[in-house]
């Protein structure tokens with residue numbers, strides 16, 4: 469996260485300006501504090517400094533910083549990140565208060581430069597505030613784009629891409645002689661599936677395709693930079709022009725790509741793909757065409773934005789962790805392979821219809837998401853009204869941001885037995901909801917109304933790719949697997965700090 473860099477930037481700026489800014493904000497801060505303390509009973513929390521609030525207590529891995537604070541102040545805390553008041557929640561019970569009892573009050577999103585400049589003035593479902601537009605676009609997602617029927621219509625895309633991944637892995641490993649960059653393979657498959665599903669295109673074949681991949685990376689970095697800057701507006705303003713310029717430039721590039729995709733779909737249809745699978749852009753254009761559902765061009769582009777930025781990196785980092793756990797825990801990997809084999813046999817590759825029959829596979833995916841959620845803190849929500857929470861009846865004022873430490877919840881020793889051990893068996897025989905609707909013991913997809921709309925698609929993809937990788941190959945780390953480096957790095961999602969390399973050995977000829 470950019471917090472520490474923000475503070476460095478502040479220190480580097482001219483000292484007199486800083487002093488004035490500090491003084492002004494301190495006065496402002498005292499006034500705010502006086503005006504609000506009489507009516508609210510806020511949760512406990514550390515002292516808040518003027519201007520920066522508690523920013524100095526955040527390191528490069530904010531979920532760890534928060535857990536550290538929560539050990540001292542408890543499962544619900546009151547902090548300030550720069551200018552913004554934040555309520556921070558670190559247990560299942562508290563998460564339930566916010567995602568179930570007060571889900572509606574906390575269903576909005578803060579205003580943001582990304583929302584305004586990058587996604588067509590809040591047309592993206594991810595960045596749009598609570599209201600009619602958001603409800604409308606959410607209905608489009610839930611009733612048109614992410615229905616089981618629609619998802620199964622993309623099945624051939626997934627199966628084709630996964631098969632070609634297996635061949636590519638075997639080639640890259642020079643028939644099992646050298647280690648492959650597993651991180652790269654996973655990155656490639658996640659991008660390919662999402663791009664084909666949304667736009668009927670592939671991202672990494674030719675030059676044109678490489679540009680597409682780079683564009684998504686650029687989008688993600690811009691979102692991260694802008695959100696970081698906005699935490700302390702008065703420091704962000706030092707380079708506001710520069711940031712806004714970069715954001716507009718990124719917007720221009722994205723808009724060009726999105727317009728191009730839409731044009732190609734309208735005239736002459738998509739070039740390369742001969743398959744008759746309707747991709748997401750097809751579906752949206754058809755809706756716009758028939759007028760069955762009111763959807764404007766900007767909304768279509770914003771949906772493309774949401775799918776690309778929400779669906780690729782998160783999937784990549786999740787699967788990278790799952791494969792890491794497989795390499796690190798050979799016994800579990802072997803058990804998974806046996807379970808797959810007992811359903812699929814040794815003479816054909818896994819298909820999607822096999823997946824529901826391999827319970828252990830689902831457990832491995834869940835266990836991996838529990839320990840390694842791609843978004844360790846949910847994307848901040850903002851309250852639109854005051855609400856009273858918990859047994860101590862804290863009053864949370866409107867316009868408070870909500871942060872849930874998903875990472876800590878998944879590792880809470882009060883909820884999980886032996887929480888740091890990778891043990892898929894804990895999910896056997898339990899049909900546990902992991903989408904944050906009825907169960908709040910792990911929240912890899914957030915939860916409540918603002919939960920990730922693509923959760924089902926993400927889980928399905930993970931299961932298929934993992935099953936195929938494990939059915940086709942045995943995997944071996946170079947060196948001692950139990951010493952595999954497990955450091956985390958928070959870029960745009962919580963991924964491995966170092967890329968994973970492993971040597972595959974072919975188990976099934978049909979795979980290549």
Ligand SMILES: *[C@@H]1O[C@H](CO)[C@@H](O)[C@H](O)[C@H]1NC(C)=O
Pocket residue numbers: 649651652653655967
């Ligand atoms: C491995 O793949 C990752 C992700 O694509 C990439 O960033 C990295 O440079 C690759 N490492 C090597 C040594 O090729």
